[in-house]
Amino acid sequence: MTTAKEATLHQRILSDIESRIVSGDWPPGHRIPFELALAEQYDCSRMTVNKVLTQLARAGLIERRKRSGSFVTQPQAQSAVLEIHDIKSEILSLNLPYSHKIVKRAKRKGRPDDARRLQFAGAVSVLDITCIHYAGRRPFCLEDRVINLDAVPEAAQVNFDELPPGPWLINQVPWSTAEHQIRAIPAEGEAAASLDIAKGTACLVIERRTWSNLGPITHVRLTYPGDRHTLVARFTPSS
Numbered sequence: 001m002t003t004a005k006e007a008t009l010h011q012r013i014l015s016d017i018e019s020r021i022v023s024g025d026w027p028p029g030h031r032i033p034f035e036l037a038l039a040e041q042y043d044c045s046r047m048t049v050n051k052v053l054t055q056l057a058r059a060g061l062i063e064r065r066k067r068s069g070s071f072v073t074q075p076q077a078q079s080a081v082l083e084i085h086d087i088k089s090e091i092l093s094l095n096l097p098y099s100h101k102i103v104k105r106a107k108r109k110g111r112p113d114d115a116r117r118l119q120f121a122g123a124v125s126v127l128d129i130t131c132i133h134y135a136g137r138r139p140f141c142l143e144d145r146v147i148n149l150d151a152v153p154e155a156a157q158v159n160f161d162e163l164p165p166g167p168w169l170i171n172q173v174p175w176s177t178a179e180h181q182i183r184a185i186p187a188e189g190e191a192a193a194s195l196d197i198a199k200g201t202a203c204l205v206i207e208r209r210t211w212s213n214l215g216p217i218t219h220v221r222l223t224y225p226g227d228r229h230t231l232v233a234r235f236t237p238s239s
Helices: 004-023 035-042 046-058 087-092 112-118 153-157 165-172 189-195
Strands: 062-065 069-072 077-080 098-109 125-135 138-148 177-186 202-212 215-225 229-232
Touching: 004 035, 004 046, 035 046, 046 062, 046 069, 087 098, 087 125, 087 138, 112 138, 112 215, 125 189, 138 165, 138 189, 153 165, 165 215, 189 215
Parallel strands: 077 229
Antiparallel strands: 062 069, 098 125, 125 138, 138 215, 177 202, 202 215
């Protein structure tokens, strides 16, 4: 049976840790003091501390790892399913600094796989781009994109070091139609290495095609570690 004193102490420890996380005093990835250290600090049993940490883990504020301890979780970004969203805005909404790195940028003749991705039967030249988006120092999203240079020839002259491909295309090319495909996959070698996660880690993949009145513009595959991203959609009843 839990006494009033134990319940009050439980709430005090819970509030102290929660306020440190919410305030940013303990940022994502910060290791929470071990149970024994917290028990000594609050002059209580390890069982009391364990109950607090279990409650915080259920609330999604911390992640408990065997043999490693407990860590502040990375907050999840939310994006609307049917919008062309900006990854930088997602990251800034988490109060984390944004940066990106162009890993690959290659102009080449289109291959059959590019024709499938762009859903275009003719021969095209493409710009093949791989970009990693960072939230702080942590990889947040892997972007794998092909741009149809027949539709957007000026993209061949842009290095995308200052502005990533997605926002650049939105600013430069008026699009008329977009298609989203969403699926969950285990991370494979290249994606796992780029996102600094273990092979087999669950990932959320958003594939998007956009068209203008002149034809296909781009296909992009955005891969997120599953614990760092949430998709949101709001609907109204159809008439």
